[in-house]
Amino acid sequence: MVKKTGRPGYLQIADELREQIRSGSIAPGEPLPSTAQLAETFGASLSVVKMSVGLLRNEGLVVGQQGKGVFVREDAPPADDIRAELTALRAAVADLTRRLEQLEESASQRIATS
Amino acid sequence: MVKKTGRPGYLQIADELREQIRSGSIAPGEPLPSTAQLAETFGASLSVVKMSVGLLRNEGLVVGQQGKGVFVREDAPPADDIRAELTALRAAVADLTRRLEQLEESASQRIATS
């Protein structure tokens, strides 16, 4: 399935999967074929398929569930004021990080003194 | 250098490099340390470093030149780049989630055995 066009195989497979998702050929909420199945249908090794799926995962197009499969995200793009939302999220993450670090600190102390 | 926080090493290294680029510690147009050097400074294998650099390459933060090195993109200041910001935030949330789950796990064990 992968052609020797100079474009690396793991990108070709990622492209193809992206296209199948975009076209609805694999609908939101539905699972991709398993890694082994993809490897067979694309005539590629397990390694390159895992790289391809990892790309889509990194892009947020799909989410993986260990033991079950890799599923197409159901999400819809909110598209209101994205920048404001980003600012709010940044603040929230910073706050959570600070609080979590405090928790971890006290937890490690409790373990050390027990 | 990579910590055992549950967050995979190749993401930790990618985060760190992203931060060094964002902060200007590695300026646009400058090369990243070589794969071998990164592997040594992070105490990781060549493979995970290659995965990390591959991520940044995929995100468009850096461009690789075979035989020379991997260079920080001159254009596209990632501070305004919503995609990069989203990626970073997603990464941060995932990291926080894992750490929190770890804390909750140890907390429930402590309660159960007390």
Place this chain on the structure above:
DNA sequence: GTTGCCAACATAGTTAACCTAGTTGGCTTG
């Protein structure tokens, strides 16, 4: 001095092996 070769180093891609861990379904045992 210049040319050309060559070794060392660089990114990039592919494959394979091994490990962890979650899910599921069937079978065995009580």
Place this chain on the structure above:
DNA sequence: CAAGCCAACTAGGTTAACTATGTTGGCAAC
């Protein structure tokens, strides 16, 4: 029948080995 174990499948992470290819600097030969 019900409980629990176990085998087979799943994703995910790590490492190593090999190949291809590009760059650079030094050295030898002419």
